[in-house]
Amino acid sequence: MDKIVIKGGKKLKGVVAVSGSKNATLPVIAAAILGSSPSTIKNIPLVRDIRTMAKLIGLLGAKSEIKEHTLTIDPAGIKNYEAPYELVKTMRASIYVLGPLLTKYGYAKVSLPGGCAIGARPINLHLMGMKKMGAKIEIAHGFVKATAKKLKGARIVFDKVSVGATINVMLAAVLADGETRLDNVAKEPDVVGAVEFLKLMGAQITGEGTDVITIKGVKKLHGVKDFSVMPDRIEAATLISAAVMTKGAVKITHLIPAQLALFLEKIKEAGVKIKTDKNSVTVFPYKGKLKATDIITAPYPGFPTDVQAQWMALMTLAKGEAVIKEEIWENRFMHVMELTRMGSDIRVDGNMAIIKGVNKLSAANVMASDLRAGAALIIAALAADGVSEVHRIYHIERGYEGLDKKLKSIGANIYIEKDGN
């Protein structure tokens, strides 16, 4: 298997641009199924999850084509309403086709996503929403089967904030009969981006970015030309973290700083000077050590769980003791063992990790257990003493477009070693 080889110790320097957001693109691809004509989606990141989603809608019968960073989707040929295990097991966002298939064609069969490295990842809230709109849901042989002649608008209250459930239920409600009100929805930019796309398709939605979203069902939605995906705020935070970890001087461009408000506050609290412009963040080198700074992950606009691992990497070299509380996923500390192998001092107690800063990290061979854990290991390796190898990089390639090349372009000593076998 391919691995990333990093010689630590180089201070990063220069300018690097953020790609389009993976998590904002995935729901838009699912939404495009709803159209009566083709859609064009620009600024997509060229990462494995996007190709997997394109493959999935291809299996359903849609035509799709990726050219440079533009994806076109023609849903006209959709005749199959099943998402198979082989694809769903590699990418849980496959569940996003459930709502669109059910509401447009009256039937959907999707393999249950199951667990993954970071937790159980249930879909009970997705299913509760569909049921409230009148769908019949059956679970058998590892699949969820949903049927409904015509979904009906409903009042749906989520007892937990879920990005996935908010999007999936919304994708179903846009073609339902009547009005749907969703309470306690996710406010993530990915949700707002999906609504923006749906509105361009002709959907009637209000309240996105607040706790309550209201959807008036329409009879038909059309394709969208020239929609551009927002920048990837998680990739932005990862690149900023890499710059900070190496005491670098880096300007990170093509991002929306307001989407990272709390993360940037924490970076400043840790003692790093940054300059924020409309679409960029510049990180300045600092002297001495970072200040140990606690975080608690929470739904947007809280500290993103998808940046928790990267934050932990930063804290391994901070002065003092930092506490990280993971409130979204029950098992998202898989990176701790690997960071420990690099000489960090971390103790896990339930959903809390206590990181005692050390003077230096020592290079080691480590293994990515999931996408963001992989990013954290790369960040740690950039500052470690010697040559590290990060294995299982297919996790990283799921969601980062050319992270190795981007880091190399700002001075990192990094390359991918292809497995000859």
Ligand code: UD1
């Ligand atoms: C999305 C992101 C993922 C991020 C997560 C939280 C994508 C493709 N993935 O995942 O990177 O880590 O948001 O910001 O956009 N829950 C339930 N029942 C449900 C659904 C969720 O109890 O039906 C719980 C989960 O167990 C978890 C929490 O809600 O504790 C948040 O999950 P959710 O927001 O749905 O995450 P995803 O949409 O899967």
